[in-house]
Amino acid sequence: MMRIARRALGDFGLPLAVVVAFAASALPARSQTVPERDAIVSQLSQFDSAPELDVAALRQRVLDKSRSRARNEPEPSKRPPIVPEILNLPTFTVDIHFDTDTPVVRPDSYQTVGRLADALVNAQLLPYTFLIVGHSDSTGRREANAILSQRRADSIRDVLANTFKISSKRLQSLGLGEEQFVDQEHPTSPANLQIQIVTVGKVAESEPGQTLAAPPPAAKKGAKAAKKK
Amino acid sequence: MVRGGTFLVAAMVATALGATATPVWAQTTRIGSAEKMTFGDAAALVAQSCGADIEANCRGVNFDANRLRECLSRNTDVISAQCRSDYLRAFDAIQRRILARVGVANACTREIVKLCNGSTKETSKSIPCLTRAQGVSRNCTQAMDDAGYR
Numbered sequence: 410m411m412r413i414a415r416r417a418l419g420d421f422g423l424p425l426a427v428v429v430a431f432a433a434s435a436l437p438a439r440s441q442t443v444p445e446r447d448a449i450v451s452q453l454s455q456f457d458s459a460p461e462l463d464v465a466a467l468r469q470r471v472l473d474k475s476r477s478r479a480r481n482e483p484e485p486s487k488r489p490p491i492v493p494e495i496l497n498l499p500t501f502t503v504d505i506h507f508d509t510d511t512p513v514v515r516p517d518s519y520q521t522v523g524r525l526a527d528a529l530v531n532a533q534l535l536p537y538t539f540l541i542v543g544h545s546d547s548t549g550r551r552e553a554n555a556i557l558s559q560r561r562a563d564s565i566r567d568v569l570a571n572t573f574k575i576s577s578k579r580l581q582s583l584g585l586g587e588e589q590f591v592d593q594e595h596p597t598s599p600a601n602l603q604i605q606i607v608t609v610g611k612v613a614e615s616e617p618g619q620t621l622a623a624p625p626p627a628a629k630k631g632a633k634a635a636k637k638k
Numbered sequence: 639m640v641r642g643g644t645f646l647v648a649a650m651v652a653t654a655l656g657a658t659a660t661p662v663w664a665q666t667t668r669i670g671s672a673e674k675m676t677f678g679d680a681a682a683l684v685a686q687s688c689g690a691d692i693e694a695n696c697r698g699v700n701f702d703a704n705r706l707r708e709c710l711s712r713n714t715d716v717i718s719a720q721c722r723s724d725y726l727r728a729f730d731a732i733q734r735r736i737l738a739r740v741g742v743a744n745a746c747t748r749e750i751v752k753l754c755n756g757s758t759k760e761t762s763k764s765i766p767c768l769t770r771a772q773g774v775s776r777n778c779t780q781a782m783d784d785a786g787y788r
Contacts, residue, residue: 446678514701516689522701523681530677530739530786532769535762564700572703573677574736576762612763 526573559584
């Protein structure tokens with residue numbers, strides 16, 4: 410099915426060997442649905458107010474918790490969320506596949522990242538800043554999971570900023586590891602490997618002219634335009 | 639000779655008709671349709687044409703336009719023909735869409751200043767206004783489409 414779709418999309422010159430190799434390399438268990446740009450835009454544009462998020466401090470808190478050796482640690486599904494604030498913010502959750510234990514995005518997820526970029530340059534989302542949140546499931550070492558999820562969130566931020574030139578001022582990244590799950594009830598679920606994009610604020614309002622050199626002409630032109638209208 | 643001449647005239651008439659029938663902006667869209675891909679489409683093209691080649695030859699290289707392009711060109715003699723013919727086209731489409739943002743500042747100068755009270759130095763601040771404003775020129779609208787703002 411997937412193979413047919415791929416062939417139909419490409420020129421028919423695509424050698425069969427490539428098709429087979431590609432199909433074989435795709436993860437069979439987790440089928441990936443590529444989100445539509447407009448779905449991302451409408452979800453992430455429903456933003457009311459900005460909470461105070463100190464991302465650097467949060468990163469540290471995740472690391473500290475992931476190293477915690479306390480005897481009375483709750484089991485994974487009972488861990489209190491480390492950033493409850495983001496639970497109430499506009500969030501879009503996407504399936505992005507990475508190479509095992511690395512932050513390298515697999516080709517079968519390129520389109521998804523491209524769609525994210527398409528959404529982020531859309532006029533409706535231009536005024537906002539975003540937090541890219543990485544997670545992990547509860548298998549493996551807790552600290553390694555925290556570190557890997559941070560590297561993966563960084564990786565998505567880098568792709569958006571470097572490949573698609575989304576202003577890095579609009580993007581922050583945070584790896585929550587297994588300190589806060591996507592699916593709290595099921596800490597081992599693959600749903601916890603997803604990446605979340607969260608609208609966290611508005612682009613800093615630097616009044617045109619205030620930081621730039623020439624405020625008076627800009628103001629004058631504005632006044633004229635208002636009169637003409 | 640005569641037949642050839644008739645053909646030439648017919649072709650010229652056809653071209654002229656074609657040119658008058660469709661406005662210039664529509665034509666550029668059509669001619670450039672191969673290049674004007676969304677980021678999602680361009681990314682899908684890279685994955686579809688080069689996914690296997692990337693997995694085989696560029697392991698550990700992230701979806702970074704420069705590094706990936708560099709890796710694929712370094713492996714140009716072993717990658718598939720499909721990949722070879724598509725990857726530059728796809729990355730060029732991404733690049734063109736990024737550069738089109740500068741085009742908005744040029745094509746929409748009047749609108750940015752007069753309709754949106756903004757500055758062309760910070761075009762992106764005016765985009766939400768521009769997409770809603772009345773009386774935006776066709777050129778400006780086209781430029782916003784090329785940049786993926788609408």
